[in-house]
Amino acid sequence: MNLAxxxxxxxxxASNVLIYSSMAVYTLAxxxxxxxxxxxxxxxxxxxAAALSTSSAKASAAAPAxxxxxxxxxxxxxxxxxxRSAAGTRDVPDGPGAAGGxxxxxxxxxxxxxxxxxxxxVEAGGVITRALSVQRAPWANMYEFSITFSTVAVGSYxxxxxxxxxxxxxxxxxxxxxxxxxxxxxxxxxTDSDQLVPALHSxxxxxxxxxxxxxxxxxxxxxxxxxxxxxxxxxxxxxASGGTPGKFASSVMExxxxxxxxxxxxxxxxxxxxxxxxxxxxxxxxxxxxxxxxYWGWDPKEVWSFITWVAYxxxxxxxxxxxxxxxKAAYLALLAFACWLFNYxxxxxxxxxxxxxxxx
Numbered sequence: 001m002n003l004a005x006x007x008x009x010x011x012x013x014a015s016n017v018l019i020y021s022s023m024a025v026y027t028l029a030x031x032x033x034x035x036x037x038x039x040x041x042x043x044x045x046x047x048x049a050a051a052l053s054t055s056s057a058k059a060s061a062a063a064p065a066x067x068x069x070x071x072x073x074x075x076x077x078x079x080x081x082x083x084r085s086a087a088g089t090r091d092v093p094d095g096p097g098a099a100g101g102x103x104x105x106x107x108x109x110x111x112x113x114x115x116x117x118x119x120x121x122v123e124a125g126g127v128i129t130r131a132l133s134v135q136r137a138p139w140a141n142m143y144e145f146s147i148t149f150s151t152v153a154v155g156s157y158x159x160x161x162x163x164x165x166x167x168x169x170x171x172x173x174x175x176x177x178x179x180x181x182x183x184x185x186x187x188x189x190x191t192d193s194d195q196l197v198p199a200l201h202s203x204x205x206x207x208x209x210x211x212x213x214x215x216x217x218x219x220x221x222x223x224x225x226x227x228x229x230x231x232x233x234x235x236x237x238x239x240a241s242g243g244t245p246g247k248f249a250s251s252v253m254e255x256x257x258x259x260x261x262x263x264x265x266x267x268x269x270x271x272x273x274x275x276x277x278x279x280x281x282x283x284x285x286x287x288x289x290x291x292x293x294x295y296w297g298w299d300p301k302e303v304w305s306f307i308t309w310v311a312y313x314x315x316x317x318x319x320x321x322x323x324x325x326x327x328k329a330a331y332l333a334l335l336a337f338a339c340w341l342f343n344y345x346x347x348x349x350x351x352x353x354x355x356x357x358x359x360x
Contacts, residue, residue: 018126040105
């Protein structure tokens with residue numbers, strides 16, 4: 001049978017057009033997020049410094065209000081939320097959770113989110129038409145895995161927004177990463193739409209790989225929260241010790257949630273998806289038993305999936321230990337995500353194994 005003849009070339013081409021179109025819209029969203037940060041700038045920031053200089057900070061549940069800055073600029077005031085830090089050493093208020101300190105900045109932020117929604121829908125259309133072009137799951141190679149991964153990552157972010165979570169701060173790093181991911185996908189990892197090799201003809205392709213993609217997307221959001229936690233924690237430590245951060249650092253850090261909130265966000269995200277990652281490994285073992293006659297064979301992909309599981313298990317265990325909260329646990333979380341990234345890119349590109357049939 002000629003496998004190429006079984007491919008709907010029109011749908012495959014439509015998928016490519018949709019992916020490139022989504023990149024164009026993501027680029028517009030990227031610039032809108034930049035405008036959000038630039039035009040959302042406040043002339044004065046220092047809510048964290050004020051909180052750290054107060055012996056007994058209390059959370060304010062007041063409704064959002066509008067006040068005028070010097071110069072007549074209207075500023076959007078948001079409810080102040082105070083979260084106790086992981087180490088229990090200080091209480092610090094959350095920033096707005098987005099760059100929009102002014103109405104103008106908030107407007108650009110809303111535009112950025114709207115563009116992100118449009119780009120997500122267009123990219124999802126590209127993933128679906130890719131699947132329809134060959135009548136199979138659209139994640140049989142690294143190109144398809146990449147476009148699906150970025151789609152799920154953005155979708156997860158939008159779900160959190162829809163649930164009214166304070167996660168607008170993820171927008172800029174997310175869109176930037178998605179553009180990088182799609183750029184690598186269409187230039188380096190691209191593979192023509194084609195049929196599956198015999199080893200992949202299994203319903204476990206839908207189960208095992210889809211859960212791996214979802215886990216990776218959520219782990220990514222946790223990693224973003226962890227990285228920003230480290231920056232924000234350094235900022236708060238500098239203020240607590242009497243230091244004076246630069247104007248740019250203050251402007252950026254004051255718009256983020258507190259270090260304690262970012263730390264809690266990352267922990268909850270990683271803890272929530274860890275059981276699904278456990279299921280992903282178990283599902284892969286069952287599929288391996290069906291396809292190759294053994295459940296575990298120390299294939300590089302299997303080994304690094306298990307290493308990733310161990311790293312995240314160690315992180316979650318460390319969070320339950322008093323001496324491993326805060327920055328130490330954050331470094332371990334980033335190490336775990338680095339293991340996931342190596343399993344995603346490094347094993348497929350640099351290491352030969354039974355999973356090599358998926359191609360680059």
